[in-house]
Amino acid sequence: MPIHPVPGRRRFIAHAAAFGALSVLPSVPVLAAPCGDAGSRSWIPSDAFLAELPRIMQAFAVPGVGIAVVEDGAVAWSRGFGVANALTGAPIDARTVFENASLSKPxxxxxxxxxxxxxxxxxxxxxxxxxxxxxxxxxxxxxxxxxxxxxxxxxxxxxxxxxxxxxxxxxxxxxxxxxxxxxxxxxxxxxxxxxxxxxxxxxxxxxxxxAPANLRDSSYAWNADLAARSVHGQRAHDRLDEGVPPQVLREQWSAAQQVAPRWGKLLSAWKYEDAERALPEVMALAPPGLVMWPGDILANAAASLRSTVQDYAAFLSLMMTRPQRASWEITEASRLAMLTPQITVPGRWTEKGLGWNMEQTRDGPMFYHSGSNSGIFKNFAIGDAPRRRGIVVMTNGGSGSFVHQRVVRAATGYDLLSYDL
Incomplete structure (x- = not known):
């Protein structure tokens, strides 16, 4: 489904109270990154950087940020900053569900x-x-x-x-x-x-x-629980007193959700033919132009995943090198194929694996992906498979890429990898 951009308005700098709140997600204690090169240090952000993060968020008008870190092949640390909804002040917490955008693809x-x-x-x-x-x-x-x-x-x-x-x-x-x-x-x-x-x-x-990976807070679809726990977004140029801008996927799902109960079939169970059949009824319920074709009301492999940052970090851990894998996991050959350049195009500074971008750094190959939905939700994930580590940063602000760039730079020592598609 097209992830339609929405027109921007005036830039604003929000009040510190709206963006400075911090919620601690289940995690190990915050550790300062040790000195040394990027290839050996921990990717858990330092105390000094975390103390500065609310100020950075305020400068770029990003209401909320979630960060989770993989160390030694497992989720080792996670933390939330700011608010899930700038209008209500609901804080980011351990159950906050982010709109993953193109992080859906890997x-x-x-x-x-x-x-x-x-x-x-x-x-x-x-x-x-x-x-x-x-x-x-x-x-x-x-x-x-x-x-x-x-x-x-x-x-x-x-x-x-x-x-x-x-x-x-x-x-x-x-x-x-x-x-x-x-x-x-x-x-x-x-x-x-x-x-x-x-x-x-x-x-x-x-x-x-x-289910087998115990990603209990992940879904490509929509229901009342996800609606209650999902972040609302704020564009970089919106004013708080002008209200929350249109949230394209949320509004499309809300229209379809009115039809699903009458059918006795959850949105998560809809296939393309179900969306085709529902389209006329949903179009009659939705604002003009919001729903145009079946893909607008169907779970979307490219863009509609929602998860907590902890769930996505747990997925990152599946890409790491390790001696044994569960029977439901992909084979070692498939894992390596996902993390191996699959096409050579002269002049490109980055390579494409299967579902991941690949980049050769001074410390070896890294896999990564960014995400951007509706010009509002900006996310980034990066992993170092041989060293069994990774970091995911999710935001609900239109300038979130400027924030996740700084998080990734501070945590990993790498700069060019954290960009916005």
Whole structure:
């Protein structure tokens, strides 16, 4: 579904009371990062930096931040700062659910690799042999696109169509020849996974990853509990007295949620055909222009994941080097494939693995991804698999990328990796 930007308004600097609150999530005590190079020091932010973080948040008008750190292959530390809702003052706490935005993609990629390990999907078989959605156009290049192309962003498809209700989806360039970041490609692969498993996206994620990994606060869908615990966002140029700006996914889900109970089928169980059937009724309930096609009211592999920072850090830990893996986890070969460059494009400063970006640093390869929804929710996650460590930073402010850049720089010593897609 398109993650529509919303027009900005005047920049503001919020009151310190709105952004300075700190909530401690379950964690080990805060440790100062030891001296030394970035390859050996801890990634838990120092006391000195954490003391400065509320001021940084205030300067960039970011209401809330959640941070979680993986050390030695496990979640070792987490902390929340500020508020989940700038209007009510509800603090970030251990149960706060963030809008992950494009951090949704690596977690979905993990599910695809689980299915590949079980022989249920071939990464190099054209997607049209599994499922050809009716919204695809008539173009010979569509028959070349594979799951590997989707996960490494080489499908040639656009990120999102501007008018999905009327515009057919076709590649811009020949698949496998260029990097074209594409949410549309992930959504198509999601429909392929629906066909293979017979389940909705969220049901598949719950069965294969969330339940076995004990990610109890993660979902690609929506319900009353998630609504109550999810952050509200604030754009960089909004004033607090002008109210909370439109939250695209939240408002679309809210309209669909009015239909789901009458059907006796939770939104988390909806597949594409359910969204198609519900579309006319939801469009009648929603504000004009909010819901345009079935993808607007369906869980979305590219963008609709919500989780706590602790859950996402626990997922990061699955990518780390370790001697033994549970039977439900991806194989070692698949883990390495996700963290190995999959396409060579001259002139690029970063590489694409399967679901992750890859970057060679002075201390070795790092995997990472950023996320941005509605110009409001800005997130970043990075991992060092050989050293079994990682950090995830999630925010609910339009200038959140300026905050997560500073967190990542202070914690890891790396700068260029933390950017905004």
């Amino acid at each position: 977690m979905f990629a993990y599910l695809v690799m689980q299915l590949a390990d079980r022989g249920l999907i071939d990464l190099d078989r054209p997607l049209v042999r599994y499922r050809r959605p009716e919204y695809l156009g008539d173009h010979p290049w569509l028959a070349l696109i594979t799951a590997r192309d989707v996960l490494r962003h080489s499908t040639g498809l656009p990120d999102w169509r501007k008018s999905p209700a009327t515009e057919k989806l076709v590649p811009k360039v020949k698949p496998g020849t260029r990097i074209n970041y594409s949410g549309e490609a992930f959504f198509w692969l999601q429909l392929v996974v629906e066909t293979i498993t017979g389940q909705s996206l969220d049901d598949s994620m719950q069965a294969h990853l969330f």
